Amino acid sequence: QSALTQPASVSGSPGQSITISCTGTNSDVGGYNSVSWFQQHPGRVPRLIIYEVSNRPSGVSSRFSGSKSGNTASLTISGLQAEDEADYYCSSYTSRSTIFGGGTKLTVL
Amino acid sequence: AQLVQSGAEVKKPGASVKVSCKASGYAFPGYHMHWVRQAPGQGLEWMACLYPSSGDTMYAQNFQGRATLTRDLSTDTAYMELSGLKFDDMAVYYCARDSQWLARGSAFDLWGQGTVVTVSS
Numbered sequence: 001q002s003a004l005t006q007p008a009s010v011s012g013s014p015g016q017s018i019t020i021s022c023t024g025t026n027s028d029v030g031g032y033n034s035v036s037w038f039q040q041h042p043g044r045v046p047r048l049i050i051y052e053v054s055n056r057p058s059g060v061s062s063r064f065s066g067s068k069s070g071n072t073a074s075l076t077i078s079g080l081q082a083e084d085e086a087d088y089y090c091s092s093y094t095s096r097s098t099i100f101g102g103g104t105k106l107t108v109l
Numbered sequence: 110a111q112l113v114q115s116g117a118e119v120k121k122p123g124a125s126v127k128v129s130c131k132a133s134g135y136a137f138p139g140y141h142m143h144w145v146r147q148a149p150g151q152g153l154e155w156m157a158c159l160y161p162s163s164g165d166t167m168y169a170q171n172f173q174g175r176a177t178l179t180r181d182l183s184t185d186t187a188y189m190e191l192s193g194l195k196f197d198d199m200a201v202y203y204c205a206r207d208s209q210w211l212a213r214g215s216a217f218d219l220w221g222q223g224t225v226v227t228v229s230s
Contacts, residue, residue: 003152036216038153045223046145046153049214051208089153091215097169098143098215103152 004029004090011107017078020104022090023071030071034093037066037075041086050075050093082108110134111220115140117223118229125192130204130226135187137164141207143217144178144189146200156202158213159187167213191226199228 004102005023011020022029022037029035036052048057050066053073063078073092077084090101115129130142157168159178166178177190187204202224205217214223 034215036214038217040153045203045204045220046217047220048208048216048218049217051214057208057218068190087152089215090155091155093213093215097167098155098158098213100145100155 002099004092004099006088006090006101006104008102009105010109011109012077012080013109014080014082016080017076018080018106019079020075020090020106022073022075022089022092024073024092024099024103025071028071028092028094028099029068029090032093033068034081035066035068035070035073037073038089039086040089046089046093059105077106079089080089110206110219112156112206112219114202114204114221117225117227120194122194122196123227124194124230125190126194126226127188127190128202128204128226130187130189130221132185132187132206135206136210137180138182139210140177141179141190141209141213142180143207144176144186145203145205145217147203148200151200154200156213157189158207158208160213161187163202178207194226194228201225 038046040046054066125129131190138161142158206219208218
C-alpha cells in the first residue's frame with residue numbers, strides 16, 4: 001500500500017495559521033475515521049497530537065485541530081509558535097495495515 | 110506507562126536482529142503493539158503489529174516473511190526480529206502502543222525510545 005501524500009514542507013510566521021494536508025484513498029483515509037497526526041522534533045520520538053480525525057489527547061494544545069473531507073485529512077495549527085517547528089506525519093488505519101504519510105517539515109519563519 | 114527498548118545493534122548484511130520492547134504501567138495484553146522504523150533523514154514506516162493477548166500478528170507487505178513479532182506475557186515484553194538484513198534496513202526501530210483497548214487503530218500514544226540498528230560489513 002502506498003504512503004499517504006503530504007506536502008514536503010510548509011511555513012508560516014508566528015501567530016499565523018497553517019494547514020497540512022494528507023491525501024489517501026477510500027481504502028484508508030476516506031474509508032475510516034481512524035486518521036492520526038504525529039509531531040516529531042529532530043532527534044526525538046514522535047508524539048501523538050490528533051487521533052480519530054479530530055480528537056486531541058490530553059495535554060495537547062487546542063491550537064492543533066484536525067478534520068477530514070473525503071480522502072483528504074488536514075491538520076491545522078493556529079497561532080504558530082517557534083516550538084511548533086517540527087516534522088508532522090499523518091497515519092491511517094486500513095483493513096490490513098496502518099500507513100503513514102511521507103511527512104511535512106514545518107518551518108516557523 | 111512506558112516502553113523501554115533494547116540497546117543499539119550493529120549487524121552484518123544477511124544477519125538477523127532482535128529488538129525487545131518492555132512495557133510497564135499498563136495492561137500489556139490488551140493493547141496492540143506496533144513496530145515503526147525511521148531510516149536516517151526519512152519518514153516513519155509502519156512495519157507490523159502484534160496483539161499480545163492472542164499473539165495475532167499483521168505485517169506490512171514489505172516485511173512479510175522477513176519480520177517476526179513475538180511476545181512474552183510473563184515479562185510484558187514484545188519482540189521484533191528482522192532477518193536478511195540489508196544496508197537499507199539501517200534505521201531507528203520503535204515500538205509503539207496503540208491507543209485503543211482491544212481494537213487496532215492508527216493512533217500510537219506511547220512510544221519506546223527507539224533502537225538504532227546499523228548494518229555494516
